[in-house]
Amino acid sequence: MRFMMIVKHAEKQSGPPPKALMDAIDQLAQEATKAGTMVGAGGLGPTAEGARVRLSGGKVTVTDGPFTEAKEIIGGYAQFEVKSREEAIEGAVHFMELHKKYWPGWEGETEVRQMMGPEDMKPKS
């Protein structure tokens, strides 16, 4: 089963993440790669450089970032291949524990979502 881990947090954080946290995350990523579970990951740039393309009321509008009204934004993601939902959650808990340990005061969440294939997306007949 493939899962997408979506990491969300306030865009304005108290400075850049501490080096100890980045090292720990790096170590975690290496371990997950060695365990054959992490198949992809990436971080996202600031919303100021992004845009939102929205369809509403029959009109498509493009709004440039930053997304100031958003309380939390997506900061990064990782894709995992694991055997169960619990195993995926276990991984996310570990990830958040690292934040707790190395970045006191930081708040945010990791959303764990199973990735579906085309076979799961068939319209019901």
Place this chain on the structure above:
Amino acid sequence: MMSSVAVAASNLHPTIDAVWRIESPRLIAGLTRMVRDVGLAEDLAQDALVAALVQWPQSGIPDNPGAWLMATAKHRAIDHFRRNTRLERKHEEIGRERQAQEMAVPDLDTALDDNVGDDLLRLMFISCHPILSTEARVALTLRLLGGLTTEEIARAFLVPEPTIAQRIVRAKRTLAEKRVPFEVPRGAELNARLASVLEVIYLVFNEGYSATAGDDWLRPALCEEALRLGRILAELAPQEAEVHGLVALMEIQASRARARVGPSGEPILLFEQNRAHWDQLLIRRGLAALERAAGLDAIKPGSSQGFYALQASIAACHARARTPEETDWTRIVKLYETLAQIASSPVVELNRAVAVAMASGPAAGLELVDALAKERALENYHLLPSVRGDLLKKLCRLEEARSEFERAASLTRNARERELLLERARACVVSSEPG
């Protein structure tokens, strides 16, 4: 109403199960190094799991569940050897181990982590040891390294559970009786032993990939398990080109898993697959692994692409083509020629014939296929008449094509494939009648 404690406990079981899946291979590997007996190591690990199932629902899951399980299993090991005075020698060994740890290494975790990679690699080599039958190697590998239960392995391979249980018990006994060392082989032995590990992993993958009776979700799970084992091995033995070759082959083949079966389970041929459903993440990973393999070959004098890397290169040719028409058939023909040189087989020849037909026209391909018709090994191989039928059809020899498709249908054991072939046979009749 259930008490909140009971609710928490029942909710915890899937989590403990997940922890077990993650930790058990490392646990068994580390314990095997200590007690020098895979069977005993697995029993000790299981004891630790049982202890966790009793304790964790009350105490909560420890911060480092792996270390908890390992410490518990070690205590059991020490108890075991204390009780068992007949095993005096091993008793001393484990005593030394414990003493050394208490004196020199206060941090159990670090000590474990240092050895964990080597131990896992040793566990892979011992599970795939050539003194065991291929079936036993597969079952033991899935059990010890995949953390699959006997029941799951039995369901995946469509055999009764006692059969698998027996295979595992016998394999462990054989390893103990023959005193197979828990080590990573060196020198000339390494290549042969590594080939056995790769063979087991690919066999597991193919069992899932070419499922002949595959309703069970566990058969696709075999593909995922093989891929995971391959990825682990690639990290443990990064200097071995063929390991990356195998990983590349499996990643690219797995990338097509969603596209190769239709809504009612019917197989979809490569050229009719919706390429938008190919998993680009896996393709990217496969191509990267192939590059790693090629890089290693390039720095090793006199070395050339191996068995798996060559097949991965062929798979990569398909993966790179956005449409079937873009496929680089000339390159595929060359790759099959090289493959035939290192691992000649009638099946490789048949595949080469298909590539030649695509590169140089159906007549050239048919010539090669006809030469293969005398091969004993292909006598009952349904793909031979199937390919021949296809080429004959392209040459507008419809009556001959029809009888080849019918023959292929009579040879295949897969019901869905039979339907597909019979349909193709009927299509030859329809189009031969003037409308």
